[in-house]
Amino acid sequence: MKRKVILSTLLAGILLSTSALYANDAVSSKDANALNNSNSAKRLKAIVSKEAAQHKLALKKAPKEVIEGLQQTVVALRALHANQVKPAKDALEKATKLFDKALKKDPKLGLVPIADEVQVNDFTGNTKLIKQTIQSVQSLLKDHDIQAARKMLLPLQDEMDMQTEFLPMDTYPVATKEALKMLNKGNSKLAFTTLMTALHTVVTQVDIVPLPLLAAQDFVLEASKLDKSNKKDALKLLASADDELEKAVLLGYTKKHSAEYKHLQTQVKNIEAAIPGNSDISKLYDHIKNDFKDIISKPKKDNVTVVNS
Numbered sequence: 001m002k003r004k005v006i007l008s009t010l011l012a013g014i015l016l017s018t019s020a021l022y023a024n025d026a027v028s029s030k031d032a033n034a035l036n037n038s039n040s041a042k043r044l045k046a047i048v049s050k051e052a053a054q055h056k057l058a059l060k061k062a063p064k065e066v067i068e069g070l071q072q073t074v075v076a077l078r079a080l081h082a083n084q085v086k087p088a089k090d091a092l093e094k095a096t097k098l099f100d101k102a103l104k105k106d107p108k109l110g111l112v113p114i115a116d117e118v119q120v121n122d123f124t125g126n127t128k129l130i131k132q133t134i135q136s137v138q139s140l141l142k143d144h145d146i147q148a149a150r151k152m153l154l155p156l157q158d159e160m161d162m163q164t165e166f167l168p169m170d171t172y173p174v175a176t177k178e179a180l181k182m183l184n185k186g187n188s189k190l191a192f193t194t195l196m197t198a199l200h201t202v203v204t205q206v207d208i209v210p211l212p213l214l215a216a217q218d219f220v221l222e223a224s225k226l227d228k229s230n231k232k233d234a235l236k237l238l239a240s241a242d243d244e245l246e247k248a249v250l251l252g253y254t255k256k257h258s259a260e261y262k263h264l265q266t267q268v269k270n271i272e273a274a275i276p277g278n279s280d281i282s283k284l285y286d287h288i289k290n291d292f293k294d295i296i297s298k299p300k301k302d303n304v305t306v307v308n309s
Contacts, residue, residue, distance in 0.1 A: 062112045062113055065102035069094075069099045073176055085188055088191070099173035123156065123251070163205070171198070172201065175195065179198075212253060217241075220237070224282075234275055238271060242268055245261070270284055
């Protein structure tokens with residue numbers, strides 16, 4: 001999983017709607033259609049749902065005072081935008097009390113999740129298509145046709161992008177109080193600017209989860225549940241896992257020569273070799289399950305953080 005932190009763009013229409021302020025884990029309608037238009041839709045949907053659920057469980061729940069306080073600051077912004085000073089002041093006073101209450105309960109709130117969204121980029125092509133595309137791109141790059149190469153590379157995504165918005169509770173309540181002070185001094189323009197600046201400090205965190213690695217893991221898990229006599233189907237599932245692992249390498253989600261990938265590939269081959277025999281291979285499956293956890297979680301240790309000011 002790769003992680004990056006960028007400046008929030010979810011708040012572009014903040015003056016028109018407060019719907020962005022409610023945490024949710026819904027997959028967008030466009031992505032839902034992508035899930036439903038594939039022969040492997042059920043498997044993909046199950047993988048995505050499971051990963052999204054785990055992501056949601058890992059997030060700490062936002063205190064209701066924080067959500068309500070944030071909503072009040074948006075109410076204040078909309079009022080100021082309409083030159084309604086009294087309603088704006090009332091909203092900011094409510095927001096201040098709510099934030100103070102939340103921080104009194106937990107002075108170390110830090111970043112609080114306020115919105116959550118899952119987007120799926122499902123690449124339905126096989127490894128052969130990826131290789132052909134890469135060769136074409138390399139030819140284009142040799143001719144310095146950068147724009148055409150870029151267009152060809154764009155579809156080469158097979159991932160879940162789990163985007164979470166966080167409110168920085170060490171700075172946002174301070175800005176809210178400052179805006180209220182400006183209003184009390186009669187400076188509504190500066191109060192509006194202060195609130196807008198504060199909203200743009202909301203942090204967007206995007207967790208990128210490679211679908212080929214999750215699919216490979218799912219194929220192996222399914223194979224491990226088969227009866228010992230069902231060797232043919234088990235080998236087919238492991239072959240599919242192999243294909244997904246190769247796809248993960250070709251798409252750059254892991255490295256062919258990395259220790260994690262090489263170990264995982266060896267484990268798959270060991271199970272494939274052991275299946276025709278009569279020995280107990282349950283321990284081999286147990287080992288490979290842990291190996292998948294390692295290769296999927298490893299990039300978490302190499303997070304790239306970018307904060308735009």
